[in-house]
Amino acid sequence: MSVLSPDGSEEISQGLRNSLRDQGQRLTPQRERMLGLFERLEEGRHLSAEEAHQKLRVRGEQVSLATVYRTLRLLSGMGLLKELEIAEGGRRFELAGHDHRHHHHLVCVRCGRIEEFENGEVFAAAEAAANRHGFRLLEGVLNVRALCPTCSMEA
Numbered sequence: 001m002s003v004l005s006p007d008g009s010e011e012i013s014q015g016l017r018n019s020l021r022d023q024g025q026r027l028t029p030q031r032e033r034m035l036g037l038f039e040r041l042e043e044g045r046h047l048s049a050e051e052a053h054q055k056l057r058v059r060g061e062q063v064s065l066a067t068v069y070r071t072l073r074l075l076s077g078m079g080l081l082k083e084l085e086i087a088e089g090g091r092r093f094e095l096a097g098h099d100h101r102h103h104h105h106l107v108c109v110r111c112g113r114i115e116e117f118e119n120g121e122v123f124a125a126a127e128a129a130a131n132r133h134g135f136r137l138l139e140g141v142l143n144v145r146a147l148c149p150t151c152s153m154e155a
């Protein structure tokens with residue numbers, strides 16, 4: 001659900017705009033376009049900074065990779081994006097939507113392929129552990145390091 005603005009550039013959805021406003025958060029147009037990019041990704045997609053940069057460039061946005069990095073960091077810090085650390089210091093980003101919160105990742109440590117899965121037991125275990133120690137659970141996500149079928153054949 002994206003909105004086409006008068007100048008033809010796609011923006012973030014009204015729903016996301018409303019929740020930003022409710023949280024009292026304001027975004028510059030550039031940051032908003034970055035968020036819009038993630039909002040329009042098909043579910044289960046995760047982008048590296050390089051991929052996000054590439055997508056913005058394809059749409060004619062003049063933005064440096066350094067700026068993309070900074071913007072991604074900032075949006076993650078605001079809790080709007082989620083940062084996922086993968087092998088060899090790589091990072092992927094995804095939208096931190098409420099409806100897409102408690103999913104886990106199977107990460108190929110060699111090629112960076114990511115598959116998502118859901119598992120209520122993992123979440124319940126995280127919650128139980130948090131309760132036991134008097135912690136308030138914010139997120140119970142499991143990132144499993146693995147080798148995908150292609151990479152395990154090469155191994």
Ligand SMILES: [Zn+2]
Nearest residue numbers: 094103105116
């Ligand atoms: Zn994910």
Ligand SMILES: [Zn+2]
Nearest residue numbers: 108111148151
């Ligand atoms: Zn792989």
